[in-house]
Amino acid sequence: MKSPDRPAGHGGPVRRLAGMLHRRPYLRLSLLLSAPLLWLVVAYLGALAALFVAAFWSTNVFTGDVVKEFTWQNFQDLVTLDVYRTVMLRSVLVAVLVTVIDGLIAFPMAFYMAKMASPRTRRWLVIAILTPLWASYLVKAYAWRVMLANDGLIDWALGPFGAHGPGYGLPATVMTLSYLWLPYMILPIYAGLERLPDNLMDAAGDLGARTFRTFRTVVWPVAFPAVVAGSIFTFSLSLGDYIAVKIVGGKSQMIGNVVYDNIGVANNLPFAAAVATLPVAVMVVYLVAVRRTGALENL
Incomplete structure (x- = not known):
């Protein structure tokens, strides 16, 4: 007896491929993630690899051309020259101070939002915290420049008490960075405390x-x-920042400014790459140190 006609496409390549993907979930997941992983490897890890390789090159002092020969000179300058050791130490201390300040401010705010505020108040507080993130970085930084200027808003507020604002410099940099990155500390802590049962x-x-x-x-x-998850954001963002330092830092310099100056004015790309590897190395050490705290699961 003649078998009935099979539907079109039965047993075809598309049907067989679908069946194979159904039987092998790991293969389906691999195909789904292949494009983003390829982009991550090429755009992000590739850029880091190029940065790391360029850090071992040098620049011809007469022509300014990059000499693609292996050398440790850039890293030797970072270790031996006092000015760069000072900049590195200053950058780490500023990042630590910003992280501590944000933690002290963020924890009570996050606790109130998660455990004390009514649902309606909580929604408004979340909106209030997220709203500054929608504004331009430069607008917020220049707003602090105006407030910190001589006879600015801070001087006006402290005037009746016989005091004045810090002006431009490292204190102004710490204040500005603490304001800029505060939401990145509040939100992880709020999410963590929200999981704490009231009972x-x-x-x-x-x-x-x-x-x-x-x-x-x-x-x-x-x-x-x-808290540690929030500190990863505030510490890393403060460590690599250079725009706020340019705007309110006065004559102060941090790692980002050294990188920018060597790319632009000095035209020394290999040395800039060597300096740029320092915050990457610091963050790798920090992430390895905090991985057992469960902070990476809270990001």
């Missing part, structure tokens, strides 16, 4: 734990990974 704090109170002990034994263990 745990109630149980601690019922068992006689005072406020500090409840914070130390119940709240802090849950919030700590989120």
Whole structure:
């Protein structure tokens, strides 16, 4: 007896490919991620590799041309010259200070939003925190330049108390960066505290734990990974920033300014690449140090 006609495409290559993908989920996932992974490898990791390779080149002092021969001279200059060691130390200290300030400000705000505010108030507070992120970086930085200027808003506010603002310099840089990156600290902490069950704090109170002990034994263990996750943003963004330093930092210099000056004015691309590897190396060390805290899962 003659078998009925099969539907068009039955057993064809498309059908066989679909069946193979259905039987092999890992292959389906690999095809789905192939394009973004290729872009990551080429655009991001490729750029880092080119940066790292260029750091071992040099520049001809007479012609300004890049000499593509292996040398340690750029890194020797970074280690031996006092000016670059000072810039590196200053950059790390500014990034640490900005992170600490943002953490001290962000934690009570995030705790109030997550555990004390009503749902309506919480929504408005989230909007208020996100709104500055929608504004231009330059607009916010120049707004701080205006406020920190002589006879600016800060001088006007402190005038009745016989004080004045810090003017331009490292304190102004710390203040500006702390403002710029504060939302990146608040949001991870808020997300972490939101996962803390309210009944745990109630149980601690019922068992006689005072406020500090409840914070130390119940709240802090849950919030700590989120705090570290926020610090990754604030620390890395502050470490590599150079625009805010240019706008409000006065004569101060950080790593980003050294990189910019060697790319532009000095036209020394290999040395700029060597300097640019320093914040990358610092962040790699920092990420390795905090990976066991669970912070990377909170990003």
